Amino acid sequence: MFDDLMRAGWPALDEVEVGGWVARFSGGVTQRANAVVPAVAPPDVEAALRQVEALYAARGLPVIFQLGPSAQPTGLDEVLAARGYEFGSPTSVQTVTLGRLDGGAGVEIADAPSEEWLDLWWRVDGRGDRSAMDVAVKILAGGPALYASLRDAGGVAAVGRLALVGEWGGIYCMAVREDVRRRGHGAAVLSGLLRAGQERGITRAWLHVRAENTAALSLYERFGFTEASRYHYRSHRGQEPVEHVHPEP
Known part of the structure; x- marks a missing residue:
């Protein structure tokens, strides 16, 4: 279930099926959209691996697998490790069933990201040049979503995105301007997004957070999020990553 939600919430620009695996390509922008x-x-794991490796090599990208509890076949993580794939980015998938939400006053909600929204998000969380940002914008536009902005005297202070996938909402792109962190702006944006999502019919929400990000985990815990699953990446160490690929979320 979470694999389908994550694919819909952060859609790759291109997908190729290889014997039941889905190879995703987005010009090297973000691990998730290129894994x-x-x-x-x-039917033949070795043949599928060779085909996947050839597909990524042809695009000049490192081979990255996103591995959670549903990864098939069982033991794939060990197979990749033995093949020289490196472990990285352990991530917690958190979910919540939405109830009454307070807060979020002053948060602006839009159906598309403004230039100011994009500028802050890319300054805080982006990697690469304008061409990489252009690819990221295409990923954002790959499915319906809400975009939250919170302003202060200095302009946009915090942003976030809520992907809309049926009754589910997926939290992405949470970013707070460096000079105004630890002032509750992230909580305000999260509250505003979830309330706006409820108005659009979502009843549950999910998000991804790096397992070591204690500050973010603490924030999400206050909203009732609890861990539902985990995943990590395995990347082929025999090929240098392109500049745009970076850890997530």
Whole structure:
């Protein structure tokens, strides 16, 4: 279930099925949109691996697998490790069933990101040049979503995105301007997004957070989020990553 939600919430620009695995490509912008989702065990794992590696090599990208509890076949993580794939970015998938929400006053909600929204998000969380940002904008536009902005005297102080996938809402792109952190802006944006999502019919929400990000985990815990799953990445160490690929969330 979470694999499908994550694919819809952060859609790759191109997907190629390889024996039940889904190889995702987005010009190297973000790990998630350039990783293999091993949803179904291929008939021949070795042949599928060779095909996947050839597909990524042809695009000049490192081979990255996103591995959670549903990864197939069982033991794929060990197979990749033995093949020289490196472990990285352990991530907690958190969910919540939405109830009454308070807060979020002053948060602006839009159906598309403004230039100011994009500027702050990219300054805080982006990697690469304008061409990489252009790819990121295409990823954002790959499905319906809400975009939250909170302003102060200095302009946009915090932003966030809520992907709309049926009854689910997915939290992405949470970013707070460096000079105004630890002032509750992230909580305000999160509250504003979830309230706006409720108005659009969502009843549950999910998010991804790096397992070591204690500050973010504390914030999400206050909203009732609890861990539902975990995943990590395995990347081929024999090929240098392109500049745009970076850890997430």
